[in-house]
Every structure is written in C-alpha cells, then in structure tokens.
Amino acid sequence: MENVFIYRYTVLGSKKISNLIFAIFIFLGSIFFLKASIFSFLDLKTNSLNGNIVFFPQGLVMGFYSLLGLLFTFYSLLTFFLKIGFGYNEFNKKENVIRIFRWGFPGKNRRIEACYSINDIKSIKISSNTGPKNISISLKGDIDIPFIREGFSDSFSNIEEQAIDIASFLGIPLVYNQ
Template identity: 35%
Template sequence: MTASTSSSSTQPQTLTRTVLGARRPSNFFWATVLTFGGLGFALAGASSYFKTNLLPFADPTQLLFIPQGIAMGFYGVAALVMGTFLWVVISLDVGGGYNQFDKTSNRLQIVRNGFWGENRHIEIEHPLQNVTAVRVAIKEGLNPKRALYLRIQGRPDIPLTRVGQPIPLSDLENQGAELARFLQVPLEGL
C-alpha cells in the first residue's frame, strides 16, 4: 500500500494498493509438485510400455502396461497439463494488479492482469464522486470468503481484494476503514 502526499496539504491525495495475483507461494508449490509428480508418473507409464527403465529411483518395467502402466501414463500427462497451466498463470500473474484512488484527478483506477489477447490488462476507471460505499463481505464456514468491494453508482460491486486465501479479519477491517475514510464514504457490512 502506498500513499503519496501533496505539498499543499498533509492528507494523502493518492492511495494505491497492490493486489497479489497468481504469484503466490502456494501456486509455486503446487506447480512444482504437479510438474515433478506428473513427470514421474509419465516416465513410469512409458517405462512399463517400452520395458526400459527411465526412472533412476524405481524400476517400473515390472508393471503391466495394461492397466497399471496406462493409468500411470494418463495421470502423468494430466498432472503435466495442470502443472503447465499453473506455470503459465504464474508467469502472466493473472489476477495481479493494483487499485489507485487519486483525489487530485478525481479518478479511481482498478487494474488487473488477465490472459492473452484483448483482455490481457483489465482496467476500470470511474470518477470518485460515483463511489457510494465500501462493502466488507464475510462468509465463514467450509469455504470462507473475506473481501472488500467498491460500491459504485449504477454498477455492480467491484472486488478490491485478491482471490484465493481469505484475508485475516483485522487486516480486512483496517483496509476497509482506511479506504472508506480516504474516500469519505460509509463502510458497509460490519
């Protein structure tokens, strides 16, 4: 989070918050596990088919190709495809970006990274006076959700926080209160 101040006043005129995208440690972990695990399973399946040991730590040549070798090969290819997808998402940093609120230009700008093509960079801009509230959404349970939304006149609520693991409640409340104070709008949902 960055705030820059104007020389004419002591209050910050710009509030910028970065949003963590796909470059999270958990995504790196799972991409690595899927890549190496998939490679191991695919090599085990190929070893059982060719009856040549392609793995330095095991001897899958003893496996019957039908059904064990083919199943291992299938799981290996599936894991490699998922691992490759995760590596692409990480390299593009899908979902990463920033939220910027600028009182000097009276604009808010929300920028996120997407996939290739026209939607590679997703940008939303609005005048600050169209912001009616900052909303906090909290859902506990098996699939908890804790997020901040920006309520803009005549538009659906715009999410401001990252997707994935929920933000701690204290951080969510602090971020929401700070943003509501900065924009001078009510904080809803607490």
C-alpha cells in the same frame, strides 16, 4: 493522510511464490507418474514397494495423469510468469477516480482497467457470508464491484484493515454484510 491524494496498493494475482512451489510439486509428481507409466509399458521392474504395474489399465491411466499434471504445470508457470491477475487498486482524490487495473492473458485485452468516479461510491462493503469473504465497492444503483477476496492476496483480518483504511481515506462508510 490529510495531504495524501493517492492511495494505491498492488494485487499479486497469480504471481505468488506459493503458486510457483505448487507448480513444482505437481511437476515432480507428474514426472514420477510418467516414469511409472513408461516402466510399465516397457515391462521393467521398478524399485518401489508397489512392484510391477501392469500397463493396461494402471500404467495407461498413470500416463494420462502425468500428461494432465504436466499441462497443469505449464499453465501454472505461464500464469505465474505472465503475471496474470497482477495489478493495482488506486484511489485518486486528485482526479476523483478509482482505478482497478489487472493484467490478463496476452492478446488485445491483456490490459484490464476499470475506472469509476469517487462520487459514485456509496460505501465499501465487506461480505462475510459463507464461502470466501470479499470486499467490494458499492456504487450508486446497487452495483457491487468486488476487488479484494480472502485468500487471494492476504488473510481476512489484513484485508479488513485495508478496507477500513480505504473507507477512511475516501471518507465513505464501511458496511458489513453478513
């Protein structure tokens, strides 16, 4: 790593296969709820073990849940295909800058980019308090900028290795905050 001046890795954000599979399961469940709601409204018998469902209130509530499920599926697929949260973290020794880039929702602020000078970095901090563990850049002036969170892209051990690589690449200390 002596002659390497740029360390860059991608962050998947919402563009993960698990999000797509989850959206498909929610969609299928919503379709079955919608079917049950329509059948109860039309007073048709279903071939299920539950027998006939009364439209008010069970069928109506199932229709409402199916609508919510379909809206959630639409939102999940939209964030997946628009690559919301997808981006990269770049540590550039040549330009002496750290660049954190993410894609947001369409509009004038779709491109989210934050740049910081490497000289302003005090340390790389690993927080392992209760809740999700994250890795942040600690800047001078006690400002912490989180850029990797456990479960968001990888397991904590892989994220920890990545933090060690970043700290050794930049030549700054790695701090464990418990």
